[in-house]
Amino acid sequence: MSLLDETVALLDDARRIYAGSELADVIDDLGTRLAAPLRVAIAGKVKSGKSTLLNALVGEQLAPTDEGECTKIVTWYRDGHTYQVLLVPHEGEPRQVPFVREAGSVEVDLGDTAPGDIERLDITWPSQQLRDVTLIDTPGIGSLSTDISDRTWSFIRPDDDDTPADAVLYLMKHLHAGDLDFLATFHDTEVSQPNPVNAIGVLSRADEIGVGRLDALGSANRIAARYRRDPRVRRLVQTVVPVAGLLAESAATLTEDEYRALVVVADRTPKETEEALLSADRFVDTPEIALTSLERAHLLDRFGIFGVRLATMLIRREVVANARELSAELLERSGLDEVRELLRTLFLQRRDLLKSRSALFALDRLVGEHPVPGADALRSDIERVLAGAHGFAELRVLSSLRAGQVTARDEVVKEMERLLGCNGAAPARRLGLDDDASRAEIETTAKEALAAWRRRAENPLTQHDLQVAGQVIIRTLEGLLTDRT
Ligand SMILES: Nc1nc2c(ncn2[C@@H]2O[C@H](COP(=O)(O)OP(=O)(O)O)[C@@H](O)[C@H]2O)c(=O)[nH]1
Ligand SMILES: [Mg+2]
Numbered sequence: 180m181s182l183l184d185e186t187v188a189l190l191d192d193a194r195r196i197y198a199g200s201e202l203a204d205v206i207d208d209l210g211t212r213l214a215a216p217l218r219v220a221i222a223g224k225v226k227s228g229k230s231t232l233l234n235a236l237v238g239e240q241l242a243p244t245d246e247g248e249c250t251k252i253v254t255w256y257r258d259g260h261t262y263q264v265l266l267v268p269h270e271g272e273p274r275q276v277p278f279v280r281e282a283g284s285v286e287v288d289l290g291d292t293a294p295g296d297i298e299r300l301d302i303t304w305p306s307q308q309l310r311d312v313t314l315i316d317t318p319g320i321g322s323l324s325t326d327i328s329d330r331t332w333s334f335i336r337p338d339d340d341d342t343p344a345d346a347v348l349y350l351m352k353h354l355h356a357g358d359l360d361f362l363a364t365f366h367d368t369e370v371s372q373p374n375p376v377n378a379i380g381v382l383s384r385a386d387e388i389g390v391g392r393l394d395a396l397g398s399a400n401r402i403a404a405r406y407r408r409d410p411r412v413r414r415l416v417q418t419v420v421p422v423a424g425l426l427a428e429s430a431a432t433l434t435e436d437e438y439r440a441l442v443v444v445a446d447r448t449p450k451e452t453e454e455a456l457l458s459a460d461r462f463v464d465t466p467e468i469a470l471t472s473l474e475r476a477h478l479l480d481r482f483g484i485f486g487v488r489l490a491t492m493l494i495r496r497e498v499v500a501n502a503r504e505l506s507a508e509l510l511e512r513s514g515l516d517e518v519r520e521l522l523r524t525l526f527l528q529r530r531d532l533l534k535s536r537s538a539l540f541a542l543d544r545l546v547g548e549h550p551v552p553g554a555d556a557l558r559s560d561i562e563r564v565l566a567g568a569h570g571f572a573e574l575r576v577l578s579s580l581r582a583g584q585v586t587a588r589d590e591v592v593k594e595m596e597r598l599l600g601c602n603g604a605a606p607a608r609r610l611g612l613d614d615d616a617s618r619a620e621i622e623t624t625a626k627e628a629l630a631a632w633r634r635r636a637e638n639p640l641t642q643h644d645l646q647v648a649g650q651v652i653i654r655t656l657e658g659l660l661t662d663r664t
Contacts, residue, residue, distance in 0.1 A: 182535045185535075186535040186538050186564070190210045193557060196551060196557060202545060212537070213534050216312050217346065217533060221316055221317060223352075223381075223383065227319065227384070228350055228384045231424040232381070232428075234431075236518070236519070237309060238306075241302070243285070243286070244284070247286075248289070251318045252299065253300070254315070255301045255316075256309060256315075258306055258307075262305065266289065266300055269298050285302060315343065345530075345534055346526045348381055349378055350381045375417045377533055379416055379518075380412060380416035382403045384424065386486065395423070403421045414583075422513060423514060425486065426509055427510060427514070430505075430513060437481065440470055445490075445492075445494040446469070447468060455467075455468060456488050462484070463476050486509070489509065490509060524605070525600075532570040532574075542561060572651045572654070576648045577596065577600075577601070580596060585644050585648050586645055598610075598652050599651075606659045607621060610628065610659070621659065628656055629656040633653060636649040
């Protein structure tokens with residue numbers, strides 16, 4: 180029986196035990212959630228670029244990035260047939276609220292409801308990009324108002340009565356103690372100690388790192404690589420990638436008018452453009468650029484200094500000749516594809532595991548809080564699944580590796596991480612083969628690896644912790660050999 184089936188069966192058991200009680204609805208919701216898209220929260224400090232990255236991922240300007248009150252509310256964006264906004268208050272029934280979308284983001288009319296009384300806004304927005312994943316924009320931690328921080332905090336903390344997100348993209352501009360504490364709290368301690376399995380770190384606003392130089396993403400890549408090697412970061416997130424979210428957002432939504440305005444800026448010589456771009460004020464006040472100051476301000480707002488510099492360079496050097504080409508080129512340089520790829524390989528390919536994990540935790544908590552006849556037996560069944568499912572065993576080994584608890588050489592650790600799915604959960608990825616590797620190649624490679632790991636596990640000189648981890652790897656490899664999908 181698959182893990183998902185086992186989870187469904189446990190939910191059925193729970194439904195029987197709590198039949199007729201008010202918990203029946205909560206259990207039904209957990210079941211519905213298993214069949215729904217994976218929920219990924221975008222977390223991080225205020226102004227780390229969360230809403231901007233969300234927009235870039237959807238390819239539309241949906242989430243507000245201004246100072247408005249809606250940026251202080253947890254907001255879900257999910258695919259559906261119609262456009263609608265549901266306001267879910269802390270107390271009382273959810274209700275549909277009016278919204279407009281004029282220039283850019285969705286502006287929701289909250290009526291007389293104070294932001295503090297709102298649990299979340301639930302926006303249904305027909306979009307291909309939201310088909311497999313529901314994105315959750317959060318207000319952010321570390322804001323001046325502790326009120327907002329509390330809201331994000333209680334939303335993400337696993338001992339909350341519900342676990343709203345299955346996985347999280349954690350944005351960080353600069354790494355400091357506050358960020359690490361935040362991650363440590365997010366990671367629950369039940370399947371395993373701090374668990375990087377459902378978190379990806381994103382070094383955001385990457386264009387600002389090189390102070391607007393054209394190789395900004397180069398510097399950002401080097402810093403991200405350093406974070407990836409840092410043991411404190413490794414035990415919290417699977418990996419860290421840089422992204423220039425603003426560049427990605429405006430590239431994805433670039434208009435012909437904006438392209439034409441950039442062509443006007445590119446008309447100046449490189450030296451003149453450089454001088455105008457020394458500061459935002461200077462650029463807006465440079466009358467020699469044949470645009471209104473409003474138009475110049477708009478360009479800065481949309482692309483940032485780095486984006487304007489990069490776009491005009493690409494136009495001037497004739498790397499791009501129209502809006503479509505510019506959009507593609509900027510997207511490629513923004514790092515957005517890498518974020519998408521990680522979402523796909525680390526989260527979506529493991530969606531059943533991540534969703535079961537959320538459901539089992541929520542169910543376990545619920546049953547623990549409402550002891551009725553049969554509840555104890557159900558809890559031990561939940562425990563059995565958490566302990567027995569191979570997917571969870573892999574997660575435990577992964578987090579032990581990340582916590583530095585397995586004694587092995589660096590190459591061996593790397594190989595284990597790969598086999599456990601850190602480069603992607605598909606068999607070819609795990610075996611370090613090309614994505615289009617044939618079944619025969621997969622089998623040959625898996626057999627060789629299996630033989631090597633069996634020898635290692637049987638070797639009396641192998642450390643105990645590596646032997647235990649090795650047993651899990653062996654089962655993974657056996658699974659790759661029998662799995663014909
Ligand atoms: N230069 C630059 N600015 C960005 C980037 N991402 C966001 N911003 C700007 O930073 C501000 C806050 O962004 P927002 O997405 O609202 O951050 P949030 O509070 O984390 O949701 C806005 O003015 C954005 O335009 C980026 O990648 N580069
Ligand atoms: Mg925001």
